Amino acid sequence: MRSVVLTKGVPDFREGQVSFDEDGHLERGKTPTVMNPNDKYALRAALQTKVRQGGQVSLMSMGPPGYAEILQEGMEDVYADDLYLLSDREMGAADTWATAMTVSTGLEQMEENPDLIFAGFKTADGETGHTGPQTEWCLHINDEMPEYPLITHVIALDVDQDEGVVRTKRLVEGDISEIETVETELPAFIVADPEFEPTYRKAEHRLRHKDFREETQQRASEFAEHLADDSEKEMTDWDRFTMWNQEDLNLDPDFIGLDGSPTIVSGVDPIPKAPSEREAQLVEPDDTEGMEDVLEEIQPYAAGD
Amino acid sequence: MTKHEHYEALVVGCGPGGAAAAATLANQGVETLVLERGTDAGSKNVSGGLLYGEKSAPYTLDTLFPNFREEAAERPVGEYYIHNVAGRQVKTFDLHDIHHRDTEWCDAVLRRKMDSWLADRVHEMTRETGGGLLTNVRVNGLLRDGGEIVGVTLDELDPITADVIIAADGVNSELARDAGLMDWEDPEDWFQGVKAVVEMDPEVINERFGIDDDEGVAHLFSGDLFDGVRGGGFLYTNDQTLSVGTVFHLDSISEEQAEPHELLDNLLTHPLLDQWFQGEYEEREYAAKLVPDSKKVAHPSPHRGRLLLVGDAAGQMQAQGPIIKGMNHAVTAGGLAAEAFQEAKTRGDTNAAGELYERKLEEEGVLAKLRPKRYRATRAVSESSIVNKVGNAVLDSPVGSVGLKAAGKFGLLEKSFNSPFVLGMIPDTKMSYAVIPERIGEVMGTRVTDDNTVEPPELDDRIGDLTYDVDDPHIELQDNSFEASGTAVTACPVSAEDFGGGCYREETIKTNGGQEKVVSLDTQPCVECGTCAVVADTHWEHPSGGKGVEYKQG
Structure with a gap:
């Protein structure tokens, strides 16, 4: 069983990490980039498949060379046997369409065709939810690749290797109140919902999961060390990391990156500032009367009750 | 019968008794699965804190686990x-x-640190046998086939069968009760x-x-x-x-x-x-x-079928005046239970493990320490x-x-x-x-x-400082009359009279023409000690794996 999980680096929108300027625009330079949180559900789904069925889990992304760290994060936090980064200046500023084009070519480039391709439900920055399904469409029009039936909003899955099928539970209309069961032949393309929960009902599976988690953390720390090493070594010297550029993938520059992106962004609305929850009053230390008021205010709380 | 996942040996609980049993089994190459309900071994465990290595004991933690005293004890x-x-x-x-x-x-110990350290070694040792240790898994009862104990049922996993089940699941052992070997009546x-x-x-x-x-x-x-x-x-x-x-x-x-x-x-x-x-x-x-x-409840024959009880689960806690010894006896019992299984297996009759275990407890003088005849006399x-x-x-x-x-x-x-x-x-x-x-x-x-x-600190601060992962209530009050369950209001260590933030509260309700004192229960601050199971009328179970209180010191 060969699984490939697709991921993207996004700004870390968690409070305390993200930084906005006064106009409400994201300050990209001050905000760290992390693995898109939704993609971790996809990666967990792939790991569950490996725990139950064996095989190999690859993690793939498209982005600048620095995205090696995003892949490393996925390897550390969830699991990956090996990592693929599609990276080239020509690929920059791609919309979902050009991205899907590039990623599907990356999938085609792999030594063996994946049995399962996993994507997360929409990215934290773009929020389109298009790249997964569009990648599937690009595979569909690619004569070199088999058909990958697409199942979205998957919250549980089980592969039956003997039958060559994958059985899934998915949310209808993205709503937890309505769940349908969908079965399809392998290979298949799975978009995991944030409601996805891996299930391990056998001790054997949990033990294997524990082994895999130990292994992947060990691997990830090895890779992190390799990345931090400032000597002459190339990133790709690490044998579980593969980087492909536009030439490697034999892609026409007109169909990828900014040039291959038909999407036109008509405008961006700044994120409105949340109204402050409390009313604040400024008191200077030399304002005796003001300080007395402060004292009076806080005294009841200082008594320890 | 449906085919269940099977291991040669199952050890329930990874305190000192379970760890000693698992290590001894692993040393003999027995395929051993250890199941611990805490989010980490030791997170559910408390002891006063003195661990003895007795000269007369056949098993001690420092011989089973090299560097134990340096690395895990105080x-x-x-x-x-x-x-x-x-x-x-x-x-x-x-x-x-x-x-x-x-x-x-004799070392002072803190259980979170100690048990967690033991669990790492136990996992390594048992993994090599094809088993291993899992945390966050609660065994909730015995699996029977035609009345015979053949395995366990669990909250998080499908039932598992085993040739021997060593219950080292502590003072509130659900397995010991399921088997009818222990009760919490008196x-x-x-x-x-x-x-x-x-x-x-x-x-x-x-x-x-x-x-x-x-x-x-x-x-x-x-x-x-x-x-x-x-x-x-x-x-x-x-x-x-x-x-x-x-x-x-x-x-x-x-x-x-x-x-x-x-x-x-x-x-x-x-x-x-x-x-x-x-x-x-x-x-x-x-x-x-x-x-x-132990003077009263150390079970003289702590086994039934494939089930062997070890440590607190079997009442093996010696408290006689200033002699307070529990963990060391659990370690010995764990080692002996494992040894008994291995011997029974060599003889080709794993069902004899229980009898052999009982005999070993007797021969090694464990029972004599736990239940002195002089006390009974x-x-x-x-x-x-x-x-x-x-x-x-x-x-x-x-x-x-x-x-x-x-x-x-x-x-x-x-x-x-x-x-x-x-x-x-x-x-x-x-x-x-x-x-x-x-x-x-x-x-x-x-x-x-x-x-x-x-x-x-006041009781509410003490409760507030503990870590909980609250789940559905795991204790049900069967009889909420003050007569049946009122004692829990005072005896529960996280409840008190006129204190609203604890587990048990006294309430007065109006009934037809009169007033009645009743007891109400909120299991949120429960520390799973089991007191109320004895002094009140409850249906008492542990929370699911990883849920409930999590001790950081223990």
């Missing part, structure tokens, strides 16, 4: 004292002899312990206790500190903390309607402890647990209330105090405190726990002039 405890307290009068006896009798070593069978882990800088510990980095001390307390409730207190030095606790007979806590946390505070705030606290008190963790009284007389009344009267008389003084002068009292023979028959009465120590303190003691100014 300070080795070389000194052992008991303080007989009467108000400010204190008479201290050195219990050196009884402490060092049959003792190879408060007389149990002690309840509460403990505070108190922060103290290692250098301050050294200075105030007069010890070096690699030395530790144990102090016991008895006398009139505890409002007549039968039991005592202890203080042990850890690396960077003190373990200070109290242990009482549960029937006494129930009868006196005592509040366990207040009894602990009685000890913490006693002037005698000022020499160590000196006005500083920072509590890291409040904890509680039930302790089986003298109990009827020494625990009768008439005899105790007479004893009280004699002790209170001038003749009695002369006797005490004389006995003290010749060191007889200190000697008898150090005699395992005498301690083995100490009756469980107020006289031995409170009256005698109090009279000793009164007649022979020296006055403590220090003032202890520390203020232990």
Whole structure:
């Protein structure tokens, strides 16, 4: 069983990490980039498949060379046997369409065709939810690749290797109140919902999961060390990391990156500032009367009750 | 029957008993699966904190797990004292002899650190056999086939079968109860312990206790500190903390309607402890647990079919006066249970494991330590209330105090405190726990002039400082009348009268034409000690794997 999980680096929108300027625009330079949180559900789904069925889990992304760290994060936090980064200046500023084009070519480039391709439900920055399904469409029009039936909003899955099928539970209309069961032949393309929960009902599976988690953390720390090493070594010297550029993938520059992106962004609305929850009053230390008021205010709380 | 996942050996619980069993099985190459319900081994465990390595024991943790003492234990405890307290009068006896009798070593331990360390090794060892250790998994009962025990059922996993099931699942063992080997009916069978882990800088510990980095001390307390409730207190030095606790007979806590946390505070705030606290008190963790009284409940035949009970689950906790030993017996029992299975397997009859285990407990003298015949022989007389009344009267008389003084002068009292023979028959009465120590303190003691100014935290702060992953209620109140379950309001270590933030509360409801006192239950702050299972009418289960309270010290 060969699984490939697709991921993207996004700004870390968690409070305390993200930084906005006064106009409400994201300050990209001050905000760290992390693995898109939704993609971790996809990666967990792939790991569950490996725990139950064996095989190999690859993690793939498209982005600048620095995205090696995003892949490393996925390897550390969830699991990956090996990592693929599609990276080239020509690929920059791609919309979902050009991205899907590039990623599907990356999938085609792999030594063996994946049995399962996993994507997360929409990215934290773009929020389109298009790249997964569009990648599937690009595979569909690619004569070199088999058909990958697409199942979205998957919250549980089980592969039956003997039958060559994958059985899934998915949310209808993205709503937890309505769940349908969908079965399809392998290979298949799975978009995991944030409601996805891996299930391990056998001790054997949990033990294997524990082994895999130990292994992947060990691997990830090895890779992190390799990345931090400032000597002459190339990133790709690490044998579980593969980087492909536009030439490697034999892609026409007109169909990828900014040039291959038909999407036109008509405008961006700044994120409105949340109204402050409390009313604040400024008191200077030399304002005796003001300080007395402060004292009076806080005294009841200082008594320890 | 459907085909279940199968392991040769299943060990439920990864405390010292489970760890010893699993390690011994793994050493024999037995495929062993260990299941622990805590989010980490030790997160559900509490003990007073002294672990003995007995010379006579066939299994000890330091031989099963190299570097155990250096890496998982706190300070080795070389000194052992008991303080007989009467108000400010204190008479201290050195219990050196009884402490060092049959003792190879004795370390203070904190269970989270210790069990978690053990679990890492246990996983490594058992993984090589094809098994391994899983945390966050709760075994909730026995799996039977045609009435025979064949495996276990679980909250998180499908049923698992095994050739042997070693239940080391603690004092509230659900497996022991499922098998009908133990019950929790009678408060007389149990002690309840509460403990505070108190922060103290290692250098301050050294200075105030007069010890070096690699030395530790144990102090016991008895006398009139505890409002007549039968039991005592202890203080042990850890690396960077003190373990200070109290242990009482549960029937006494129930009868006196005592509040366990207040009894602990009685000890913490006693002037005698000022020499160590000196006005500083920072509590890291409040904890509680039930302790089986092995004299009464250590099961003489702790097995049924493929199920073997080990440690607290089998009532293997020796508490006879100042001898408080539990973990070491659990380790021995775990090792013997594993050994018994291996032998039975070699003979080609794994079903014989239980019988062999029972015989080994007997042969190794474990049972003799846990259930001294002397206690059973003298109990009827020494625990009768008439005899105790007479004893009280004699002790209170001038003749009695002369006797005490004389006995003290010749060191007889200190000697008898150090005699395992005498301690083995100490009756469980107020006289031995409170009256005698109090009279000793009164007649022979020296006055403590220090003032202890520390203020232990209130109960709501203690609860608030604990870590919980709250799940659905795991305890159901079967009978909410005050008569049936009212005792839980006081006896539960995280509940108290007129306290709204605990598990059990007393409520008055209006009924047809009258008022009725009832009890209500909120399991959120539950520390899973099991007290209410004994003193109230409940349906008591543990929370699912990883849920409920998580001790950081233990």
